[in-house]
Amino acid sequence: MEQQNWSLATYCVAPHVAGTATLQGARLTDFGGLSVPIHTSSTYKVDSAEQGAVLASRKGWPELRKDGSTAKDEFFYSRWRNPTVAAVAAHLAALERAEGCLLFGTGMAAISTSVLSAVKAGDHIISQSSVYGGTFHLFSHYLRESFAVQVTFVNIEDLNTLERYIRPNTKVIYVESPSNPTLRLVNLEHIASIGKKHNILTIIDSTLATPINQQPLTLGIDVVVHSATKFLSGHSDLTAGAVLSNSQDFLKQVLFLQQTLGSTLSPFDAFLLARGLKTLHLRVSHQNNAALKIAHFLDTHPKVKVVHYPGLSSHKDFHLAQRQMSNGCGGLLSFELLGGREDGRKVIEHLQVINLAVSLGSVESLVEQAATMTHSQLNKEDLSEAGIDESLIRLSVGIENVDDLIEDLRQALEYV
Known part of the structure; x- marks a missing residue:
């Protein structure tokens, strides 16, 4: 069979299924490797002074295209x-x-x-x-x-x-x-x-x-x-x-x-x-489902004032989410406590499985208090304008067992 010179776009998109696209990824190699190699060179040899002059002047800069051409x-x-x-x-x-x-x-x-x-x-x-x-x-x-x-x-x-x-x-x-x-x-x-x-x-x-x-x-x-x-x-x-x-x-x-x-x-x-x-599609699929389950748990907890997650039917943007977010509402949610900022601090400091850390989207679950950590640049007026309550806790759901995460939240909430 004649060998086809498939482009990276074909490897990424051909089946038009997100799972296949993420798995088949970028394969920049002449040796059949399934992982993209690391090209460490800071500079590249040119064939002539003329070619070097064209590249240096950026007149010959390639179109930015998704076919991944790497001439x-x-x-x-x-x-x-x-x-x-x-x-x-x-x-x-x-x-x-x-x-x-x-x-x-x-x-x-x-x-x-x-x-x-x-x-x-x-x-x-x-x-x-x-x-x-x-x-x-x-x-x-x-x-x-x-x-x-x-x-x-x-x-x-x-x-x-x-x-x-x-x-x-x-x-x-x-x-x-x-x-x-x-x-x-x-x-x-x-x-x-x-x-x-x-x-x-x-x-x-x-x-x-x-x-x-x-x-x-x-x-x-x-x-x-x-x-x-x-x-x-x-x-x-x-x-x-x-x-x-x-x-x-x-x-x-x-x-x-x-x-x-x-x-x-x-x-x-x-x-x-x-x-x-x-593994993006695998992780996000798990995080979509786990975040929704955790949101339902928190939504019925007596010490929680409100849960922010567009997958909940009570959320203001639930119907928009159904139209606009095709496969789920993501692995991030937030919630506010009845007791204010100090109760929020107690909860995040008593979690045992969920990590107290900024950032989000990791395989590990992460939690933080927005007003004192990621959004500390905002004053009280700015926080209010952005709709961020001082007690608000942001939870990034990882790929741990969701029942373990719910149990961790349950025991931490007992401290308020």
Whole structure:
């Protein structure tokens, strides 16, 4: 039989089933290996001075495409492009149904570079108020104070009337769905339609959903960012970020800024991310089911005031979740206690199986108190605007036995 030269897109997407796509991943090797090799070289030999001049001037820069092409003449210097990183980016692009993907050293590097590629001094950004603490700090301090970018934070309840916040200089609408840590959802098709109507770039942080549960580009959103540190890698052993889009022009803007700032992903971390993506569908499926079961337990506990999880029928965005999140509502939930901040501290400090630590999306379950840890940059007024109660506990569900996690929560709640 004649050997076919299948592209990485074929390995990633051919069956159009998420499970197969994650498992078949990036295979950048000439020797039949099933794992992507780590290309450690920082620089690459060119065939001629002319070719070197073209690559150095970036005039010959390849299209950012999801077929994962890795021709030798695409690589010049690893801060610009690395074979291992490019292969893993192609894998993630296939999962997210994106035309291209750029990988970064952290999630915040991905967020900041994508936003800075779209705005300049004097421009205006609309952002929902309930966003990750690092994003809030970037918008409210660095962009406003150091870059003279105007930022309007909008309560998620007001996004239905988003158009009244649009100004002539509005360049970006930034959303997070599900939001961290309140687990509110945004109607992505509605946001996308407004962006297209007014020629405004729409960006979503889809970290909590993962491509298994939600694919925003198919709903009309322009740009998807991920903290790949979380669910995509899944093992608490790397930091990474991703920017994905179907716009070649925007991806090139992000690429050139990334090359200038130097916020690239190392080939070693790219290799670890490739390993994590292979089991993404298995982990997320377990976490979807376990988080829903834990949410039901907490929802009926007498010491719990409210549970934030869009898989609960009592959640404000339950019906939107059924339409927008295809396979489940993710492995993150949060809940508030009747007794306030001090009771929250007692609970998280008496857990025995669940780990007291920031971050999320790991195989290990992690818990934290948002007001004092991940969102400590927010003052009381900002916390209130974002809907974050001082007692709110954020729980990232791992792959442990769900009954053990429920029992751990039960015994810890006895201390309040």
